[in-house]
Amino acid sequence: MVRIVTRFAFGLAFMLASTVHAKQVSGVDVAETISHSQESLKLNGAGTRTKFFVDMYVTALYLSETSSDAAGIIAADDSMAIRLHIVSDLITPERMADFTRDGFVRSTGGNIADIEADIESLVAAFQDAVDQGDIFDLVYQPDTGVTVYRNGEAKSTVTGLKFKQALFGIWLSEDPVQKGLRDDLLNG
Numbered sequence: 538m539v540r541i542v543t544r545f546a547f548g549l550a551f552m553l554a555s556t557v558h559a560k561q562v563s564g565v566d567v568a569e570t571i572s573h574s575q576e577s578l579k580l581n582g583a584g585t586r587t588k589f590f591v592d593m594y595v596t597a598l599y600l601s602e603t604s605s606d607a608a609g610i611i612a613a614d615d616s617m618a619i620r621l622h623i624v625s626d627l628i629t630p631e632r633m634a635d636f637t638r639d640g641f642v643r644s645t646g647g648n649i650a651d652i653e654a655d656i657e658s659l660v661a662a663f664q665d666a667v668d669q670g671d672i673f674d675l676v677y678q679p680d681t682g683v684t685v686y687r688n689g690e691a692k693s694t695v696t697g698l699k700f701k702q703a704l705f706g707i708w709l710s711e712d713p714v715q716k717g718l719r720d721d722l723l724n725g
Contacts (some may be wrong), residue, residue: 558581565595565622571687573676576616579603584721585624586714595622596708598722605723607709611702614679619708633663637707640714644706650710655700659685663693 554641560567563585570577578599586593599618610617641649641656649656662673662685674686682696683704705714713719 562595563592563624565624567595567597567620567622570654571599571618571620571674573616573618573674573684574678574681576678577599578616578618580725581610582722582725584718585717591625591627591654593623593625593628596620596718596722597622598708604712607711607719607723610723611705611709613700616676616678617705618674618676619705621675622696623667623669623671623673624718626669628667628669630667631666633667633696634660636714637663640707641703643712643714644703644710649703652697652700652703655695655697658693658695659704662687677705 560569560580562583562585567580567583569580572578578601581598581600581603583595583597585595598610599620600610601615601617608624609618637660638656641652665687672688674689675683676686677683679698682694683701684694685692708714708722709719
């Protein structure tokens with residue numbers, strides 16, 4: 538009898554522990570923390586990018602310390618990451634490239650001349666088929682720049698704080714890709 542109670546207790550503890558570490562957003566388990574280059578980042582907020590009432594991807598913002606200050610996050614020269622979990626089979630490499638370019642134009646108010654080559658380097662990371670379930674991590678580290686990981690594999694790195702600011706502005710600027718998503722990323 539003691540064995541049964543002990544097994545039940547361990548099983549219950551395991552189930553409770555595993556639910557504490559993830560948040561559900563549009564059916565996607567969003568990790569409370571992620572690690573890149575031995576640095577752990579905390580979930581700041583997560584939400585779903587929709588287009589014409591269709592869920593496209595779940596986005597999560599990870600920071601060293603949580604914050605609701607969009608301008609401060611964009612300006613910061615601190616480690617941070619955006620995770621994109623693709624939930625639609627409607628996303629193609631071409632659409633991903635178009636979404637990205639349009640996002641940079643909105644984020645910068647159209648002032649992309651200084652970072653246009655960097656944008657194309659980022660877009661190149663999306664040129665392989667994009668599949669439902671793919672996870673893209675856009676990780677900024679001050680000494681490295683922005684590294685794009687696809688399903689855990691590094692695809693490209695773009696250096697420069699100005700580029701990072703424009704990239705994070707896609708979701709956090711005053712003219713983000715989706716205002717409700719911006720609020721979700723900032724307000725946990």
